[in-house]
Amino acid sequence: MIDLDIDMRQYDCPFIDTTDDVDIAFSAVQWQLDTSAERLETRLIAEGDSRDALEDGLRALRTHSNMTDCYILSKRDTVAEIGTKIEVTNAMQTIQRNGGYITGPFQIENGRERWHIGFDADEDEDRTLAELERHNEFSVEDRDQFGPSRLFDLLENAESAMELLDGCRSLTETERETFAVAFRHGYYETPRGTTLDDLADHFDVSKTAVSMNLRRSERKVLQSALGVLERMNDDQF
Structure with missing residues (x-):
C-alpha cells in the first residue's frame, strides 16, 4: 500500500x-x-x-x-x-x-x-x-x-503509538520548547554541545528552571516510552 x-x-x-x-x-x-x-x-x-x-x-x-x-x-x-x-x-x-x-x-x-x-x-x-x-x-x-508485514505491524501497534503520542502531548509548551532546543543544541550528545548555563541564557531564566523543565519533559516522554517497551515485551512472550 x-x-x-x-x-x-x-x-x-x-x-x-x-x-x-x-x-x-x-x-x-x-x-x-x-x-x-x-x-x-x-x-x-x-x-x-x-x-x-x-x-x-x-x-x-x-x-x-x-x-x-x-x-x-x-x-x-x-x-x-x-x-x-x-x-x-x-x-x-x-x-x-x-x-x-x-x-x-x-x-x-x-x-x-x-x-x-x-x-x-x-x-x-x-x-x-x-x-x-x-x-x-x-x-x-x-x-x-508498506508491504503486508509492515502494515500489519503498524496496525497491531496502534495502541502503543497512541500512548507515546499522548505522552508527548502532555508536555507543556515551555517543557516542549526547552526539550527541543536542548536536543537541537546537542545537550544530549557526548560530549555535550551545550550546557544548562547556555540554555538558561537562551531562555533568560535560571539554571534551576531550565533543569526542572528538562526533567519534567524527560520524565513524561520516558514514562510513555517505557510503557510502550513493556507492552512490546509482553507481546513477544
Whole structure:
C-alpha cells in the first residue's frame, strides 16, 4: 500500500475558503463519503483564535455555496464540535475515481488542508496526482510504501503509538520548547554541545528552571516510552 501525506489547497472546499478569511482551524474526527449521493458527511472540531473568530467562521461555513448542512453539536469558549455535509469536491472525486482512498483525518488551517491518501498501485497514484494538478494546488510532503508485514505491524501497534503520542502531548509548551532546543543544541550528545548555563541564557531564566523543565519533559516522554517497551515485551512472550 502506498500512503501519501499531501498539503492541499482545493478551490471548491468550504473549509479552506473559511480558514482563508477567518482565524479558525478545523480538524476532522469522523467522516463518511457517500459516493452515490456525491456528498461528504463529517464531524469536526473547530477552533477559533477568539470567540468572535469562532462565530464568524461558523457563520461563513454555513453560508458557503458548497455547504449542504452545518450544525453545532457542542460549543465552549473558542472551540466547537460541529457536523457538516458538503458536496464532494473535485479532489475527492478524482481520488475516488482513480482507485485511491482517504486513509486518515484531515486538518485545515490558513487556507491549506493536510490529507492522507492511499493507493494500491503506482499507476493509480501517478494518474491521480496528474489529474489533481489540473484543478488543485498541492505538494506531496511525505510518501511511504508498506508491504503486508509492515502494515500489519503498524496496525497491531496502534495502541502503543497512541500512548507515546499522548505522552508527548502532555508536555507543556515551555517543557516542549526547552526539550527541543536542548536536543537541537546537542545537550544530549557526548560530549555535550551545550550546557544548562547556555540554555538558561537562551531562555533568560535560571539554571534551576531550565533543569526542572528538562526533567519534567524527560520524565513524561520516558514514562510513555517505557510503557510502550513493556507492552512490546509482553507481546513477544
